[in-house]
Amino acid sequence: METRDPRELIEATRDGTSLTETALRDFVAGVTDGRVTDGQAAAWLMAVCCRGLSDEAAAWLTSAMAASGEQLDLSALPHTADKHSTGGVGDKTTLVACPIAAAAGCTVAKMSGRGLGHTGGTIDKLESIPGLRTDLSTDGFLRQAREVGLVVAGQTADLAPADKRLYALRNETGTTESVPLIAASVMSKKLAAGAGAIVLDVKWGSGALVAPREEALQLARLMVHIGEANGRRVAALLSPMDRPLGRAVGNLLEVREAVETLRGSGPPDLRALSLELAARMIELSGVARSPEEADGRALEALESGRALAKLLAMVRAQGGDASLLEDPARMPCATLVEPLLCTAGGWVTAVDARRVAEAVELLGGARLSREVGPDPLVGIVLERTVGEECRAGEPLAWLHANDPARLETARECLGRAITAGGEMPAKGADPGEWVAGA
Amino acid sequence: METRDPRELIEATRDGTSLTETALRDFVAGVTDGRVTDGQAAAWLMAVCCRGLSDEAAAWLTSAMAASGEQLDLSALPHTADKHSTGGVGDKTTLVACPIAAAAGCTVAKMSGRGLGHTGGTIDKLESIPGLRTDLSTDGFLRQAREVGLVVAGQTADLAPADKRLYALRNETGTTESVPLIAASVMSKKLAAGAGAIVLDVKWGSGALVAPREEALQLARLMVHIGEANGRRVAALLSPMDRPLGRAVGNLLEVREAVETLRGSGPPDLRALSLELAARMIELSGVARSPEEADGRALEALESGRALAKLLAMVRAQGGDASLLEDPARMPCATLVEPLLCTAGGWVTAVDARRVAEAVELLGGARLSREVGPDPLVGIVLERTVGEECRAGEPLAWLHANDPARLETARECLGRAITAGGEMPAKGADPGEWVAGA
Numbered sequence: 001m002e003t004r005d006p007r008e009l010i011e012a013t014r015d016g017t018s019l020t021e022t023a024l025r026d027f028v029a030g031v032t033d034g035r036v037t038d039g040q041a042a043a044w045l046m047a048v049c050c051r052g053l054s055d056e057a058a059a060w061l062t063s064a065m066a067a068s069g070e071q072l073d074l075s076a077l078p079h080t081a082d083k084h085s086t087g088g089v090g091d092k093t094t095l096v097a098c099p100i101a102a103a104a105g106c107t108v109a110k111m112s113g114r115g116l117g118h119t120g121g122t123i124d125k126l127e128s129i130p131g132l133r134t135d136l137s138t139d140g141f142l143r144q145a146r147e148v149g150l151v152v153a154g155q156t157a158d159l160a161p162a163d164k165r166l167y168a169l170r171n172e173t174g175t176t177e178s179v180p181l182i183a184a185s186v187m188s189k190k191l192a193a194g195a196g197a198i199v200l201d202v203k204w205g206s207g208a209l210v211a212p213r214e215e216a217l218q219l220a221r222l223m224v225h226i227g228e229a230n231g232r233r234v235a236a237l238l239s240p241m242d243r244p245l246g247r248a249v250g251n252l253l254e255v256r257e258a259v260e261t262l263r264g265s266g267p268p269d270l271r272a273l274s275l276e277l278a279a280r281m282i283e284l285s286g287v288a289r290s291p292e293e294a295d296g297r298a299l300e301a302l303e304s305g306r307a308l309a310k311l312l313a314m315v316r317a318q319g320g321d322a323s324l325l326e327d328p329a330r331m332p333c334a335t336l337v338e339p340l341l342c343t344a345g346g347w348v349t350a351v352d353a354r355r356v357a358e359a360v361e362l363l364g365g366a367r368l369s370r371e372v373g374p375d376p377l378v379g380i381v382l383e384r385t386v387g388e389e390c391r392a393g394e395p396l397a398w399l400h401a402n403d404p405a406r407l408e409t410a411r412e413c414l415g416r417a418i419t420a421g422g423e424m425p426a427k428g429a430d431p432g433e434w435v436a437g438a
Numbered sequence: 439m440e441t442r443d444p445r446e447l448i449e450a451t452r453d454g455t456s457l458t459e460t461a462l463r464d465f466v467a468g469v470t471d472g473r474v475t476d477g478q479a480a481a482w483l484m485a486v487c488c489r490g491l492s493d494e495a496a497a498w499l500t501s502a503m504a505a506s507g508e509q510l511d512l513s514a515l516p517h518t519a520d521k522h523s524t525g526g527v528g529d530k531t532t533l534v535a536c537p538i539a540a541a542a543g544c545t546v547a548k549m550s551g552r553g554l555g556h557t558g559g560t561i562d563k564l565e566s567i568p569g570l571r572t573d574l575s576t577d578g579f580l581r582q583a584r585e586v587g588l589v590v591a592g593q594t595a596d597l598a599p600a601d602k603r604l605y606a607l608r609n610e611t612g613t614t615e616s617v618p619l620i621a622a623s624v625m626s627k628k629l630a631a632g633a634g635a636i637v638l639d640v641k642w643g644s645g646a647l648v649a650p651r652e653e654a655l656q657l658a659r660l661m662v663h664i665g666e667a668n669g670r671r672v673a674a675l676l677s678p679m680d681r682p683l684g685r686a687v688g689n690l691l692e693v694r695e696a697v698e699t700l701r702g703s704g705p706p707d708l709r710a711l712s713l714e715l716a717a718r719m720i721e722l723s724g725v726a727r728s729p730e731e732a733d734g735r736a737l738e739a740l741e742s743g744r745a746l747a748k749l750l751a752m753v754r755a756q757g758g759d760a761s762l763l764e765d766p767a768r769m770p771c772a773t774l775v776e777p778l779l780c781t782a783g784g785w786v787t788a789v790d791a792r793r794v795a796e797a798v799e800l801l802g803g804a805r806l807s808r809e810v811g812p813d814p815l816v817g818i819v820l821e822r823t824v825g826e827e828c829r830a831g832e833p834l835a836w837l838h839a840n841d842p843a844r845l846e847t848a849r850e851c852l853g854r855a856i857t858a859g860g861e862m863p864a865k866g867a868d869p870g871e872w873v874a875g876a
Binding site: 007011037041173 | 445448449452475476477478479480481482483484485487488489607610611612613
């Protein structure tokens with residue numbers, strides 16, 4: 001590869017002049033091999049934050065980042081489909097939608113992340129299942145994809161190493177909040193992971209990483225553009241994240257709720273969103289020939305119990321104790337389970353997702369660092385959510401804690417998260433809307 | 439000092455929100471003690487490049503950078519005056535103006551830099567005098583200021599260490615071209631060096647580091663504001679740098695021309711500019727009570743020969759062979775001195791300063807790195823400059839070289855630098871104009 005002075009790209013980005021594909025590719029190669037210094041990479045990230053990137057440049061950047069390490073070849077597998085959420089509170093849709101899609105005939109070989117900021121991560125949730133391993137080798141990952149049709153693992157060390165370095169620098173340098181940088185980070189990993197169909201769930205609202213709806217819409221459009229420019233079939237759902245999704249927040253509590261949903265009895269918002277995402281995975285991967293057929297196949301996979309069986313098969317293949325999921329009453333539980341009581345009766349009009357996440361964090365349920373994971377057992381289960389009535393003295397929510405002091409500070413925080421006692425609110429949660437590419 | 443997360447300042451700068459003095463001071467302290475990483479410092483520098491800084495914030499930043507290391511106390515010395523040029527081609531005014539000011543009664547204790555980019559540096563010029571030392575201790579520097587009234591040395595290791603780190607990062611990360619960052623870098627060193635009066639020569643035009651006149655004007659205004667906000671008396675001259683200043687470019691050749699000017703026979707543009715700058719040093723430091731008196735004292739110091747005597751005293755005090763300056767014919771000379779001949783007769787209408795600098799660089803006369811200095815003997819002396827007539831076959835300029843191959847490539851480059859053969863140009867060089875603070 002030709003080597004250029006990294007300052008050329010930095011200065012062109014700073015000045016908002018158009019960038020070339022080769023210049024971006026060379027810069028990303030320098031980020032990967034260390035030729036680009038931390039200072040240069042950080043200066044460039046800030047230039048992107050301030051000046052933006054064209055959609056074309058974002059697609060080239062993403063392609064170069066995907067090519068910076070191992071790129072999985074899933075071409076021998078049928079109907080490959082991947083799914084990604086930009087992160088929310090109580091978002092356990094991967095554990096529902098992916099088994100549904102796999103049960104309907106998709107091959108779902110998905111690499112997931114850990115918790116980030118106030119949002120949970122699928123890998124932390126899966127690891128709350130005793131025995132379950134997420135650090136699969138590439139060979140093991142591909143074998144399970146072939147044999148089970150469903151695998152969810154942590155990213156292999158060599159997946160998009162340029163993104164790993166840039167991601168760490170973004171957190172360090174106050175350059176996280178940039179639509180093209182977020183899009184390139186997400187999509188580089190999705191491209192490298194090799195699926196032909198990619199379904200994105202882009203959250204907006206107080207509990208999302210990107211709160212303003214307009215910005216989330218830009219992000220969704222750009223990610224669709226990037227995926228399509230790189231030869232993938234992509235759909236993005238713009239979905240609200242102001243209240244938690246479902247009723248459970250906390251790692252093992254969320255696994256339990258996902259299993260309940262696969263049994264047919266989970267919260268309606270989680271069920272509706274999971275079916276919607278799974279149907280698009282089924283459609284875009286070519287299992288179904290029409291949106292309507294995809295909707296039907298998703299529903300059938302869920303209601304027949306085949307989706308639950310697929311999740312159990314995956315858990316078993318990854319060494320997890322599937323028997324706990326078959327009999328949730330046997331699941332381990334936190335030592336203290338206490339209610340938050342309703343003081344003034346009336347309707348619940350708001351449940352602030354970010355404050356709920358803070359309460360779970362106070363309980364010890366959030367990842368503190370790469371090394372220090374969450375307590376898998378703690379968390380919160382809402383007894384009442386938006387649009388439901390609660391009488392004074394009745395429980396609004398249950399706190400699952402392992403420490404009495406943490407329980408009390410979390411209860412106080414949770415009290416501020418839930419607004420109860422008002423008039424009946426106008427309507428329930430909106431599952432979101434599908435977005436076209438940029 | 440309170441410690442904050444450096445990301446707070448980075449994000450506030452990125453978002454263009456107003457910054458506080460304490461936040462800037464804490465960030466600069468973190469740059470100095472290493473708490474702020476390279477990535478964070480570089481991201482912040484780029485945020486300043488893209489979003490700017492208020493004049494108030496620039497003054498706080500500069501003050502914090504000045505306070506990051508040793509701050510010289512010159513308060514016991516009379517009429518302290520400092521001078522700084524933003525850099526040009528053939529700019530040897532320090533070697534003329536500072537002796538004039540010192541001879542007129544100022545104490546000139548000046549720290550200078552080495553060559554940067556295509557512009558020369560006073561320290562490289564002084565070191566071309568055999569024996570002369572510029573790496574003085576703080577004690578030695580202050581003693582010479584007291585005893586001789588004139589000292590020009592390199593920066594001590596602990597002068598504005600925050601600037602040292604940021605300066606290196608700016609060069610590395612494409613964040614050099616920012617008015618507030620340039621102003622803070624220059625003025626932090628001037629504030630730390632302790633003089634009560636500071637005279638700035640801000641260059642614009644093709645041979646300047648900041649080429650556009652409007653940007654140089656902003657820089658000049660901001661530097662005056664920063665100095666005054668920090669309790670100094672400051673004047674800034676905005677002067678053109680499209681052709682070289684004087685006729686000589688190259689380290690020892692420039693020393694020789696400075697000495698000739700102090701003898702009364704140098705080029706008129708160098709003489710006029712040096713007198714102008716020296717007069718403002720004399721005025722602002724309180725030696726003279728009016729601009730007219732200052733002009734008169736500067737002229738008297740030059741014409742009486744006392745300015746030359748002051749330069750010789752300084753050279754002697756710093757270990758240099760002053761006898762060479764007393765008898766320029768004894769100065770060492772490059773082995774090859776050859777002309778660039780005029781092909782078409784006519785008037786010289788342009789001498790491109792940057793191309794002349796390139797030709798000198800081709801001869802080996804530029805600093806290549808911190809470690810590899812220039813060949814002190816090589817360079818170019820213009821036989822004809824803008825507004826002078828030249829006949830075909832006559833020399834336009836003389837190349838001083840120590841290598842025949844370098845001589846030929848430099849001659850070719852110099853040929854493109856000089857435009858000769860046109861009509862008589864309208865007017866000569868403009869000494870510039872004085873600028874008020876922001």
